[in-house]
Structures are given as structure tokens and as C-alpha cells.
Amino acid sequence: MSAAIVADRLGKRYGTQRALHDCTLEVPAGSVTALVGPNGAGKTTLLHLIVGLTEPTDGSISVLGASPRAQPTRVLPRIGFVAQDHPLERRFRVGEMLTLGRKLNPRWDDALALEWLHARGIALERRVGELSGGQQAQVALALAIAKRPEVLILDEPAAALDPLARREFLQALMEAVVERELTVLMSSHLLADLERVCDRLVVLASGGVQLNGPLDEIVASHRLLVGPPGDDAAVARVHQVVQTRHTSRQTTLLVRANGHVYDAHWQIEDVALEEIVLAYLQHPEQEVVA
Numbered sequence: 218m219s220a221a222i223v224a225d226r227l228g229k230r231y232g233t234q235r236a237l238h239d240c241t242l243e244v245p246a247g248s249v250t251a252l253v254g255p256n257g258a259g260k261t262t263l264l265h266l267i268v269g270l271t272e273p274t275d276g277s278i279s280v281l282g283a284s285p286r287a288q289p290t291r292v293l294p295r296i297g298f299v300a301q302d303h304p305l306e307r308r309f310r311v312g313e314m315l316t317l318g319r320k321l322n323p324r325w326d327d328a329l330a331l332e333w334l335h336a337r338g339i340a341l342e343r344r345v346g347e348l349s350g351g352q353q354a355q356v357a358l359a360l361a362i363a364k365r366p367e368v369l370i371l372d373e374p375a376a377a378l379d380p381l382a383r384r385e386f387l388q389a390l391m392e393a394v395v396e397r398e399l400t401v402l403m404s405s406h407l408l409a410d411l412e413r414v415c416d417r418l419v420v421l422a423s424g425g426v427q428l429n430g431p432l433d434e435i436v437a438s439h440r441l442l443v444g445p446p447g448d449d450a451a452v453a454r455v456h457q458v459v460q461t462r463h464t465s466r467q468t469t470l471l472v473r474a475n476g477h478v479y480d481a482h483w484q485i486e487d488v489a490l491e492e493i494v495l496a497y498l499q500h501p502e503q504e505v506v507a
């Protein structure tokens with residue numbers, strides 16, 4: 218599968234503040250990739266570098282084979298972007314937002330935008346500022362999708378939505394992905410949502426990539442080992458120990474297993490994605506897993 222987005226040792230500094238560093242990753246074409254990380258990890262910075270809103274201070278970023286800053290006309294018409302809090306022009310009517318989209322985007326699909334909004338009961342006469350958060354998110358997604366992008370970038374698109382609106386938003390997103398063979402990169406703190414819609418995961422921590430790969434492989438390769446307190450060095454010689462927890466009664470290891478774990482000392486359990494991600498976030502010194 219070819220890569221739609223390639224970051225090579227990508228970095229961004231604001232004065233002495235390092236927002237992103239040494240970020241190397243590929244987002245395969247046609248994948249739906251989740252981008253997670255704690256507040257301040259550099260997620261928005263990475264997404265802004267991808268859509269050309271900011272320029273790298275180190276390394277390079279290529280989207281659909283071109284640089285978003287150096288070759289914007291080759292890249293930007295082919296990217297849809299839903300920014301954090303989807304900042305729309307609040308005084309505009311929905312129909313006026315579509316007119317703007319039509320004027321600004323050469324590949325604009327008016328029928329698609331109209332159909333999308335109609336299906337969600339959002340009238341063109343409504344002022345954007347009067348819409349609910351969920352409806353505003355749907356308008357932002359309609360505007361991004363009507364560009365007929367090949368790559369769709371979403372920065373915490375559903376963060377402010379209630380669970381029902383979030384579900385509807387993600388459902389709409391998945392419809393668009395299936396119908397249009399989009400490549401999607403979406404940041405969020407809502408792991409359960411991401412697990413439902415994404416097939417790949419990138420974890421950013423302290424401005425660098427910590428975990429990157431297909432979701433099912435990440436889940437399949439990690440195991441929880443529970444055993445009597447004591448020496449866990451033998452496990453560490455074979456497997457990558459991501460997290461160790463000791464109590465007086467037992468030791469619990471979260472490991473990235475190098476093949477099967479054969480060791481009668483340990484009770485071996487599957488581990489949920491959320492627990493894996495939290496373990497990496499608590500141990501940012503762990504090496505990149507790709």
C-alpha cells in the first residue's frame with residue numbers, strides 16, 4: 218500500500234518551545250488512522266504541518282507526494298481539514314458557507330454538500346452560530362468532504378459532542394470513507410471512538426512518535442503477564458516490557474511480546490487497547506513500535 222502522508226524526522230519549534238520533534242511516520246493510502254497523545258503532545262502541530270498551516274523547522278512532510286508549503290496547489294485542493302472546534306464563520310448562513318466553498322475549491326461537489334446537509338436536517342437558511350455543536354460539526358465535515366479530498370484531516374472533531382451526536386458524526390465519517398476511499402488521519406482523546414472507526418494508530422508523546430501500526434496488530438502483540446512478585450529480568454530478555462507494576466503479592470508486566478510467551482511462571486492475559494496506550498503514555502521513554 219502506498220503512503221499518502223510521509224513525515225521524515227519532522228520537527229517544529231516555536232522559539233525555544235519544541236512542539237514536535239523527530240517525527241517519522243507513514244500514513245498508508247486508504248487507511249483510517251487515529252492520532253492520540255496527551256495534551257501538548259504535538260497532535261495539532263503535526264496536523265497543521267500536514268495541511269500546510271505551519272512550516273517545519275526540521276525534517277520534511279510530504280502529502281500525496283508533494284510538500285504542502287512548497288507545492289500548495291498540488292496538495293491543498295486534495296486535502297479536507299476539519300479543525301479543532303470546527304471554527305466556522307458564525308454569522309454566515311449554512312448556504313453562504315457552501316457558496317464560499319464553491320468559490321474556493323476547484324473540485325467542489327455542491328450536490329454532495331446539499332445532500333449531506335439535507336440528510337441531517339440542517340437547513341441552508343440557518344446561521345452557523347445558531348446551530349448546535351453536533352450540527353456545526355456536521356457542517357464542517359460536509360464542507361471538508363464536498364472538496365472531494367483524497368486525504369481528510371480531522372483535529373478532535375467530535376470532542377465537544379454528546380455521545381449520540383458523536384456516534385452520528387462518526388457514522389457519517391465512515392460513510393464518507395467507504396464511499397470515497399479516503400485516507401483519514403484523525404486526532405482524538407476518545408479511544409473507544411477511535412477503536413470503532415480506525416484501522417491504524419499513532420501515539421505521540423512529548424512531541425515524538427511512540428507507537429505506530431495497525432490497531433489489530435498492536436492489540437495482538439501486547440500481553441499482560443501476572444505472576445508472583447520477583448524477578449522479571451528473564452521476560453525482559455525476550456520481550457519488550459512496556460510497564461511493570463509490583464505489589465506485595467504479585468508483579469504485573471505489560472509486554473510487547475516477541476512471538477508467543479511460554480512461561481509457566483506467568484498467567485498471560487489479553488490487554489485492551491486503552492490500557493496499552495495508557496502504558497505507553499506513562500512511559501514516554503519506550504522505543505518506537507512500528
Ligand SMILES: Nc1ncnc2c1ncn2[C@@H]1O[C@H](COP(=O)(O)OP(=O)(O)OP(=O)(O)O)[C@@H](O)[C@H]1O
Pocket residue numbers: 231234235236237254255256257258259260261262263
Ligand atoms: N503557536 C505556538 N506558539 C508557541 N507554542 C506552541 C504554539 N502552538 C503549540 N505550541 C506548543 O507546542 C506543544 C504542542 O502543542 P499542540 O497544540 O500541537 O499539542 P496537542 O497534542 O494538539 O494538544 P491538545 O491535546 O491539548 O490539543 C505545546 O507545548 C504547545 O504549548
